[in-house]
Structure formats: structure tokens, C-alpha cells
Amino acid sequence: MKECEICQALEFKAIIAQERMYGTGDIFKYMECSSCEALFLADIPADLSKYYPSNYYSFGPFNRSNALLALLKKLRYKAFSRGISFNSPVYYDWLSPLSLIPTSKIADIGCGNGQLLAEMAYSSFQQLDGYDPFVEEAFSSENFSIYKKDFFEIDQKYDLVMFHHSFEHLPNPVEVFEKLITILNPEGQVLIRVPVTNAQVWKEEHTYWFQLDAPRHLFIPNTKSMEILGDRFGLELFNTTFDSMDSQFWGTALYKKGKPLVGTNLEEIFSKKELESFSKKAKLYNKQKIGDQACFYFRKKTPSIPPSKFQ
Numbered sequence: 462m463k464e465c466e467i468c469q470a471l472e473f474k475a476i477i478a479q480e481r482m483y484g485t486g487d488i489f490k491y492m493e494c495s496s497c498e499a500l501f502l503a504d505i506p507a508d509l510s511k512y513y514p515s516n517y518y519s520f521g522p523f524n525r526s527n528a529l530l531a532l533l534k535k536l537r538y539k540a541f542s543r544g545i546s547f548n549s550p551v552y553y554d555w556l557s558p559l560s561l562i563p564t565s566k567i568a569d570i571g572c573g574n575g576q577l578l579a580e581m582a583y584s585s586f587q588q589l590d591g592y593d594p595f596v597e598e599a600f601s602s603e604n605f606s607i608y609k610k611d612f613f614e615i616d617q618k619y620d621l622v623m624f625h626h627s628f629e630h631l632p633n634p635v636e637v638f639e640k641l642i643t644i645l646n647p648e649g650q651v652l653i654r655v656p657v658t659n660a661q662v663w664k665e666e667h668t669y670w671f672q673l674d675a676p677r678h679l680f681i682p683n684t685k686s687m688e689i690l691g692d693r694f695g696l697e698l699f700n701t702t703f704d705s706m707d708s709q710f711w712g713t714a715l716y717k718k719g720k721p722l723v724g725t726n727l728e729e730i731f732s733k734k735e736l737e738s739f740s741k742k743a744k745l746y747n748k749q750k751i752g753d754q755a756c757f758y759f760r761k762k763t764p765s766i767p768p769s770k771f772q
């Protein structure tokens with residue numbers, strides 16, 4: 462790597478990391494940009510599929526709601542959009558900074574089993590597409606479709622493109638943004654939820670950090686990297702919210718103990734009290750903007766209209 466593809470800085474720090482989720486211990490090298498503080502996996506393995514076995518979490522069982530539950534979900538979202546909130550699922554928070562209507566055309570990149578799209582369909586959204594090259598087969602229902610396609614194969618335009626922890630699994634963030642601006646409608650919006658190197662856990666625990674997740678995370682930005690990417694591609698970063706969770710603490714603690722995530726029972730390792738304190742600490746870190754992941758909200762900048770010559 463000669464220069465940072467995001468900020469063009471020339472200085473990097475090499476970091477040696479291990480695969481820890483499944484405990485294979487395979488070794489990988491990351492390069493950390495000294496300027497925008499993004500991390501890049503050097504020498505991406507040609508075949509990453511061995512690191513996405515069938516028990517990988519995004520392909521867990523799909524939960525369908527019965528008609529009554531579906532109706533309740535519809536009413537709950539209707540109430541939420543009028544400012545009344547009861548038992549709100551977490552994705553309401555992710556959506557709330559966005560301007561959306563039920564007919565907004567929405568894409569979810571790396572949609573896994575499509576659970577989020579199904580939930581959004583229950584909440585009255587009508588034009589929902591998911592993309593995931595790793596799903597078993599394409600799927601289409603009345604309210605949403607899932608395409609077995611790579612992000613770069615998308616040939617439709619959207620009012621909102623969402624990446625819920627999929628951006629860091631794609632190589633070349635600059636190419637992702639290049640493609641992204643071609644699939645956005647005028648005034649199109651982007652939601653990217655991604656781990657960030659602003660994380661205090663990264664600073665303190667380094668390669669034990671749960672969300673370094675070598676080699677599945679090919680790239681991890683800093684808030685600085687995301688600002689630069691938006692600027693370069695005419696996207697206004699209008700909101701950044703930290704939404705990190707307790708996993709940053711228990712996951713990192715597991716890895717320090719040399720235990721893999723898969724096959725480990727958390728309750729056997731941490732007391733209820735410890736787990737509660739992790740949740741509290743995560744909330745505090747989010748307020749302080751030092752949590753280990755964030756939601757970035759971009760919108761297409763509308764070109765300023767030149768003053769008319771005939772005024």
C-alpha cells in the first residue's frame with residue numbers, strides 16, 4: 462500500500478492481528494493510516510468463504526410474524542412516526558434521522574436473511590430490496606425482494622441505501638462510494654453503520670478489539686475517513702450517531718482470555734452484574750463518541766442554482 466486511498470497520506474503503521482471469532486488463530490496484517498486513522502486489511506485472501514461458515518450470524522433463522530403481530534408492528538410504527546413510542550425496536554432509532562415516506566425506495570446492502578427488510582415491510586415501507594451475494598437464492602415477496610447480487614451489480618436507483626455492518630466487509634471504500642453515488646436518486650440518502658477506530662477499546666486493547674474481526678473486516682474507518690469520503694463524492698454527512706453495544710467489552714474480554722466467540726457461553730464467563738455494567742458503559746461511551754461503532758448519515762448535496770441572468 463503506497464498511499465491511503467481515502468486521504469492520500471503516505472504513512473502507515475503495520476498491525477498484526479489474528480482471526481478470533483472462530484478461534485482459528487490465522488494471522489493477518491492491517492495497515493493503519495497515520496492521517497485519517499482508517500485500517501485496511503493488507504493482502505486480502507483470494508477466498509474468504511472459509512471465514513463465513515454456515516453458522517455465520519447474519520444467516521440465522523428468519524422469523525416471520527403472524528398476521529396479528531404484523532398488524533401490531535404496523536400500528537407501532539405509525540404511532541412512532543407521530544411521536545408516540547412504545548417497545549420501539551432498535552431500527553426505529555437508526556431510521557429516525559432520515560426523511561422517508563412509505564413509498565421511498567430502499568436498498569439494504571448485505572441484507573443476510575432479510576429480517577430487517579421484513580420488519581420494515583411490517584412498518585409499511587413498500588419498496589424494499591436487499592442485496593447479498595452469499596444468500597442461498599434470490600427471493601421475492603409482495604413487499605420486498607432479495608437479490609443474490611454483489612453491491613457492484615446493482616442496476617436500480619434508490620432514495621435510501623443502507624449498510625448495516627456490511628461496508629467493512631467490502632474491499633476498496635473509494636470504489637464503494639464511486640458506485641454508491643450512481644445508485645442514488647436526487648436527494649438520495651445513505652445510512653452506513655460501521656465499526657470505527659475512534660473506539661476507546663481499540664486504543665486500549667488493540668488487536669484484542671472484538672470488532673477488528675480479522676479477516677472479515679477488510680476496512681475500518683475513523684469518523685475522519687467518513688467525512689473525507691463524503692466530501693470527495695458530493696455527499697453531505699448530516700448526522701453521526703455512536704450506537705456501540707456491550708459486545709465491545711465482553712467480546713474483547715473473551716478474546717483476551719483466548720476464547721473464541723463461537724461456541725462460548727457468555728453466562729458461564731461473565732456474571733449478570735458484569736454484563737449489566739458493560740451495557741451501561743456502552744451507553745456512556747456512545748455519549749462521549751468513543752464507542753466502537755457509529756451510524757453515518759449522508760445525503761446527496763443539491764447543486765446550488767446559479768442566479769438567473771434575467772432578474
Ligand SMILES: [Zn+2]
Nearest residue numbers: 465468494497
Ligand atoms: Zn487516510
